Amino acid sequence: EKTRRRRSPGLTQWPIVGILPAIVSNIHRIFEGVTGMLALSGLNYQCRFWFAGFRYFITCDPANVRHIFTSNFENYPKGDVFAQMFDILGGGIFNSDGERWRSQRTKAQMLMTTPRYRAFVAQSSLDKAVQSVLPFLAHVADSDTTCDLQDVFTRWSFDTTCNLVFGVDPGCLAIGLPDVPFARAMDDVLRTVFVRHIMPVTCWKMMRRLDVGHERKNAAARRTADEFVAATIASRRAAYNKHRADKSAADLLSSFICDEEIAGDPDADVYIRDMTMNLLVAGRDATSSALSWFSYLIATNPRVEKKLLEELAPIAARKPVGPNGMVAFEAGELKNLLYLHAAVCECLRLYPSLPVETKAVAAHDVLPSGHEVRPGDKILVFNYSMGRMKRVWGADCREFRPERWISEDGKLRYVPSNKFVAFNSGPRTCLGKEMVLVQMKVTVAAVAWNFAVEVVPGHVVEPKLSIILHMKNGLLVRVKRRSGNPAMIGKQQ
Numbered sequence: 489e490k491t492r493r494r495r496s497p498g499l500t501q502w503p504i505v506g507i508l509p510a511i512v513s514n515i516h517r518i519f520e521g522v523t524g525m526l527a528l529s530g531l532n533y534q535c536r537f538w539f540a541g542f543r544y545f546i547t548c549d550p551a552n553v554r555h556i557f558t559s560n561f562e563n564y565p566k567g568d569v570f571a572q573m574f575d576i577l578g579g580g581i582f583n584s585d586g587e588r589w590r591s592q593r594t595k596a597q598m599l600m601t602t603p604r605y606r607a608f609v610a611q612s613s614l615d616k617a618v619q620s621v622l623p624f625l626a627h628v629a630d631s632d633t634t635c636d637l638q639d640v641f642t643r644w645s646f647d648t649t650c651n652l653v654f655g656v657d658p659g660c661l662a663i664g665l666p667d668v669p670f671a672r673a674m675d676d677v678l679r680t681v682f683v684r685h686i687m688p689v690t691c692w693k694m695m696r697r698l699d700v701g702h703e704r705k706n707a708a709a710r711r712t713a714d715e716f717v718a719a720t721i722a723s724r725r726a727a728y729n730k731h732r733a734d735k736s737a738a739d740l741l742s743s744f745i746c747d748e749e750i751a752g753d754p755d756a757d758v759y760i761r762d763m764t765m766n767l768l769v770a771g772r773d774a775t776s777s778a779l780s781w782f783s784y785l786i787a788t789n790p791r792v793e794k795k796l797l798e799e800l801a802p803i804a805a806r807k808p809v810g811p812n813g814m815v816a817f818e819a820g821e822l823k824n825l826l827y828l829h830a831a832v833c834e835c836l837r838l839y840p841s842l843p844v845e846t847k848a849v850a851a852h853d854v855l856p857s858g859h860e861v862r863p864g865d866k867i868l869v870f871n872y873s874m875g876r877m878k879r880v881w882g883a884d885c886r887e888f889r890p891e892r893w894i895s896e897d898g899k900l901r902y903v904p905s906n907k908f909v910a911f912n913s914g915p916r917t918c919l920g921k922e923m924v925l926v927q928m929k930v931t932v933a934a935v936a937w938n939f940a941v942e943v944v945p946g947h948v949v950e951p952k953l954s955i956i957l958h959m960k961n962g963l964l965v966r967v968k969r970r971s972g973n974p975a976m977i978g979k980q981q
């Protein structure tokens with residue numbers, strides 16, 4: 489086992505410096521490198537950086553995931569270093585542990601599961617598909633040019649998330665693709681967070697103090713982002729104070745402002761700032777990553793595309809064709825489509841938007857795999873690798889095969905969340921999961937039904953080195969309008 493580990497095609501282990509040289513030389517393919525290493529080392533890998541005095545435990549073992557995220561949840565907080573790296577999130581839900589996290593989660597969950605909010609998500613997803621996504625792609629198709637679909641979905645996601653969280657659509661996905669300072673500021677902030685992940689803490693803190701490099705850009709970006717959020721909160725509060733009786737707005741900011749418990753908090757504005765900023769960060773990049781990988785997978789798997797269109801055909805046949813010759817589907821119409829649901833899950837299994845999750849260790853513990861962890865250790869759960877383990881998903885684990893989610897009797901197969909980790913597992917499971925599934929289904933169904941998407945030949949699609957699983961070179965595609973005739977299923981015009 490030791491010899492195999494040392495010769496791992498993933499990352500080689502050296503005396504004293506451990507896998508550090510391998511990480512540095514494989515940084516461009518770190519996700520695949522770690523996956524190869526975990527496959528050879530039995531799903532878990534412990535490495536020590538003796539000279540730096542800290543230890544990492546890397547895992548994609550479902551038994552350990554259950555233990556860390558659920559059974560012994562209290563022992564594995566996010567930790568202080570996480571909160572320092574993500575300082576943009578303030579004291580919000582992502583950055584908090586213990587009671588502060590629990591109370592925010594309860595509040596956010598309560599507001600995000602009301603029938604009114606669900607209806608708002610469903611309607612705004614449809615509106616955005618009809619008013620922005622389809623017209624934009626029609627423009628690209630008619631002008632016979634290429635476009636970066638990842639950029640399209642990042643803009644879509646920013647507009648959609650801003651609308652759901654702040655009740656404002658900044659219009660990033662307008663034809664002409666305008667520059668939106670708030671969106672650019674958020675990109676700069678998240679780039680800095682990634683750099684902080686791979687740089688020693690003392691080093692980036694020093695750069696922050698000296699206001700140089702990424703940290704300088706980050707400080708300016710944070711000012712832009714904070715000003716936008718503060719101004720939006722102030723104007724909504726003013727509007728609420730003026731028309732106190734009107735509580736019709738369904739966006740989350742309005743719900744926070746109307747909430748009497750929050751209003752009684754002397755730090756209500758800080759609470760609302762942190763909460764909305766966290767939801768914005770949570771929603772924006774994860775959803776755009778998922779939509780980009782889904783489009784890539786559909787474009788390169790004609791068999792799956794055909795089955796998806798066959799499932800949509802009976803619904804499309806009952807619907808009137810829009811004035812622009814296109815058809816969009818409502819969330820309620822897509823809710824029970826099994827193959828569509830399976831394809832979305834299968835995409836997130838192979839391309840989880842958060843490829844890695846980090847946890848701290850509060851007290852000494854022995855994991856189900858037998859490995860010991862101690863306070864000060866850092867745990868890295870490799871969601872990306874979990875979907876690529878034969879021991880977990882079988883010999884065809886690298887294939888995009890939605891059928892694996894469907895049982896022999898044609899029902900959705902139950903898969904535990906410690907094996908399908910895209911939305912996290914246990915008490916910190918993603919709060920946006922149901923909402924994202926609605927948004928994704930409405931968007932991908934509209935795109936797939938109306939357009940054939942082809943990746944530009946020679947364009948290299950590979951993961952970017954980032955905390956979010958974006959594509960390094962974007963997703964350069966050509967789109968062609970399809971006939972609205974279901975008989976044309978799967979055929980490009």
Ligand code: HEM
Binds near residue numbers: 911
């Ligand atoms: C495809 C899209 C998405 C994926 C794959 C995803 C996945 C995840 C994952 C893996 C976590 C755990 C992160 C961690 O603990 O570090 C998480 C947490 C969370 N997600 Fe999502 N997410 C998505 C979209 C959204 C959206 C649109 C929202 C709402 C606007 C949202 C709200 C949250 C919140 C509030 C948490 C924190 C939960 C907690 O700590 O208790 N997510 N999500």
